[in-house]
Amino acid sequence: MKFSRILAAAAFAVALPFSCVSHAQEADNLPNFVSVLPQIKAKTLPVDPQKGYLVKEVRPGVYVITDGMYQSAFMTTGKGVILFDAPPSFGGHIISAVAEVTSEPIVELVYSHVHVDHIGSADLILKQFPHLKIVAEEGTAEFLREMKDPHRPMPNRIFKDHLSLKLGSATAELKVGHWHSPEGDLFIYLPGKKFLMAIDTLAAGSVPFMGFDLTMNMHDYMKVFDQILAYDFDVLVAGHLTYLADRNDVQVTKDYVTDVYTTVKRIHDTANQMDIMSKAAQKYTWDNKFAVFRTVLDEVTEQCAKEIQGRWINKLDGVDVFVTSHCSTALVYARWDD
Ligand SMILES: [Zn+2]
Known part of the structure; x- marks a missing residue:
């Protein structure tokens, strides 16, 4: 250990009891909230904190990656992996999560919407797979063209309203919605797999995030639950928190809203x-x-x-x-x- 590191460690050790006391005092001043409900806690997906993520096959060839806070998904096709979103919260683990379950390379990446917390590690995927096709609807592409964000590279397959994304044995039906981001959101549906993604709609077991998941369009947000339920699915990836949603979670959130x-x-x-x-x-x-x-x-x-x-x-x-x-x-x- 270098001397400077020892000094830093010692300073940390000395500082710790004081900072703990002051943190405890500060925590006392925070508002009181009820604890997590036991029935919700019991359903929490088992993410290994050392590893930092969980990769779980939810349908044959369809996988979800989560760190307990964020969710993304991918599917194998026989001709390469299609990845749906690249959230920075576990962005550094996505490539190893995919490699854990398949030897197929990542060949396509679909952006669910523009928000950096769901696609801000796209650059890491592109760096590793330079021939990556990035798929997005036109409102999302338009916004990213203006932003020039190196972490959210420009899509190179842009569509309007809907797209049947076919690769190898697989199809993903992409349909534009407007429940959350003003630029556009996506229903990502895998027919035959009963699998749907609709990011930033709800959090299974919880109320939606602040301001109804930060919606910029309350009118469409109120309609999204019926739109989701119109799909034939039994696994919904909504983007956040502890477990994956089913039809009942959608109905309960609709009732709450x-x-x-x-x-x-x-x-x-x-x-x-x-x-x-x-x-x-x-x-x-x-x-x-x-x-x-x-x-x-x-x-x-x-x-x-x-x-x-x-x-x-x-x-x-x-x-x-x-x-x-x-x-x-x-x-x-x-x-x-x-
Ligand atoms: Zn968002």
Whole structure:
């Protein structure tokens, strides 16, 4: 061990007890959230923390890679592997994960959407496989052309609306949707395999991520669950967290989203907004219009969050973490779009 490293290690060892104390104090100030539900914990995919990822065959020749936070997938075709997404969270392991189960090279990479957290390790795949075909729909390609991000190389097979991607014995049906990213999302369906990918729609066992999975299009997000259920599938890769979704997970998430929306709409439509604002104006004066109006939004959101939490806290994980953001996103839709 070099001297500088010993010094650094010693400094770390001395600093540790103090930093632990201050971290503990800081942690005390964090909000309280309920623990992960036992029925969800029991279904968690067994990712080896030393290895950093799990590769699992979910259908003959169809595999999922996950680190417990992110999910991507690939399939063998007899003529090379088609990879769906390259998330940086386990980007350095993708090539070995594929090599663990097949000797076929990666020949195609499909981008589910533009977001860097799902495709930001595409450059590593391209570096190893320079003849790689990168497939994306045109909105995604357009955005990446502008971004010039070396980690998200430009697609070289661009399509509009839908594409039957055929290679060897396999077909992937790619269909554009707009539930999440404004540029475009993809349904990735493997007919005959009962396998579907629809990234950033839901997280099995949990509520959707903040703001209904950061949707930029609440109108289409509300429709995506029926679109998913119209496919003949029993494994859904939705991109995140602890296990893979099935049809029931889709239905439960749809019920949750619908409940949030109808609840916030009812509370908003029946609230005495003038009464709420009049009270607020006593403090802020009517001149401060943003402050006065904000009290309406806050009150509707808070009431919605309270109701939803009461109904869902024992059914899904993360309700208390993200319910306020869900009510807020649904309120924007209910008030300004609906
Ligand atoms: Zn995304």
